[in-house]
Amino acid sequence: MPTIRKRGQYQWEAQVRRRGYPAQSKTFTTKAEAEAWANMIESDMSRGVWVSRSEAEATTLHEALTRYEDEVSRSKKGAVQESSVLKTCKAVDLAKRPLAAIRSADVAKLRDEWLKDYKxxxxxxxLAVLSHVFNIARKEWGMESLSNPVELVRKPQPNNARTRRIAASDVTTDALGADEPNSERGAQDGELERVVAASGSALLPSIIWLAVETAMRRGEIVSLQWVHVDLSRCVVHLPSTKNGDARDVPLSSRAVAVLQALKDARDGSKVNTAEGDEDEDSGRVFEIRSDAVTRAFERAVARARKTYVDDCRAAKLRPGGKFLTDLRFHDLRHEATSRLASIFPMHELTKITGHKDPRMLMRYYHPRAEDLAKKLA
Known part of the structure; x- marks a missing residue:
């Protein structure tokens, strides 16, 4: 039989002792709550289905997120990106609550708050990160009684797939509104040419051209090793990718030229470098981090847009509103995949881009209307 005793003026303590199980006790504000809890625990022990909830009740979501970051997230390939998500989750008020006290209604409320400001x-x-935290706590941290409230929450439907294509050139308008595609050199330059010209990084131009020629991801490019580059076969080998599979990427003539120029510059610098002066990362093609590539690209796009606007004003032209705006580095992979889609059949394209499901390539397939019109001619 459970033991109920009064502690102080406003507290009641319930204790359950049963052979084969650790003693359980909990304090409540009313006697009825203490009796209900004790009867539930004793019933579960009698039926052999009792599982301790003490750790889930004592561990806050913030503590679980911190442990998850230390034990699970650090070993992931996307640890840097996931750390930003974990930081955001730690900052919410819900992170102060114990894991056992978080209900699906709490997660749904948090979801609605996030949807006001984010896509x-x-x-x-x-939500996927939160769900994984609850699952890890239940499966590996001894909180078997813990349920996953995220699984019961209705998930928002993503509707922000990007269809951004890289413009080869811009069509500006004069003061009267007439199209002027060839008025100035600046109006004829494509977006990538202008971004490359505006770049303050020695590596970014090569990274840009390699990305748009091969459809490789940012992380795949910056982790590329010279030992995996075979210019004679026009192939680079990626031993580790985002989806966990290795793949070989064919190189266009322009991509080969970019890598050959980098190799020649590297070999030339070796001649003037004393043996043993090279660091342990000397085998990498690009000595730069992924986040540094993103920042350098964003700065280059901003400078290119400003220069473009100044050129148009000097020529008394109206700058295009979409030219060099809303341009991200990942759009280069989108552009490359869209271009390759017009050359390779779908089953071959998956081998180049690394998509496991061919249906995923449909979000990258956005041919220009004028290209489709040419096929109908």
Whole structure:
């Protein structure tokens, strides 16, 4: 039989002792709550289905997120990106609550708050991380009684798939509104040419051209090793990719030229470098981090847009509103995949881009209307 005793003026303590199980006790504000809890625990022990909830009740979501970051997230390939999600989740008020006290209604409320300021895909990523934290706590941290409230929450439908294509050139308008595609050299330059010209990084131009020629991801490019580059076969080998599979990427003539120029510059610098002066990362093609590539690209795009606007004003032309705006580095992979889609059949394209499901390539397939019109001619 459970033991109920009064502690102080406003507290009641319930104790359950049963052979084969650790003693359980908990304090409540009313006697009825203490009796209900004790009867539930004793019933579960009698039926052999009792599982301790003490750790889940004592561990806050913030503590679980911190442990998850230390034990699980650090070993992931996307640890840097996930750390930002974990930081956001730690900052919410819900992180102060014990894991056992978090209900699906709490998660749903948090979801709705996030959707006010962020796109559905961003919210989905955050919910996925929270769900994994609860599953890890239940499966590996001894909290078998813990349920996953995220699984019961309705997920937002992502509707922000990007269809951004790289413009080869811009069509500006004069003061009267007439199209002027060839008025100035600046109006004829494509977006990438202008971004490359505006770049303050010695490596970024090569990274840009390699990305748009091969459809490789940012992380795959910066982790590329010279030992995996075979210019004679026009192939680079990626031993580790985002989806966990290795793949070989064919190189276009322009991509080969970019890598050959880098190799020649590297070999030339070796001649003037004393043996043993090279660091342990000397085998990498690009000595730069992924986040540094993103920042350098964003700065280059901003400078290129400013220069473009100044050129148009000097020529008394109206700058294009979409030219060099809303341009991200990942759009280069999108552009490369869209170009390759017009050359390779779908089953071959998956081998180049690394997509496991061919249906995923449909979000990258956005041919220009004028290209489709040429096929109908």
């Amino acid at each position: 559905p895909a961003t919210v989905l990523r955050r």
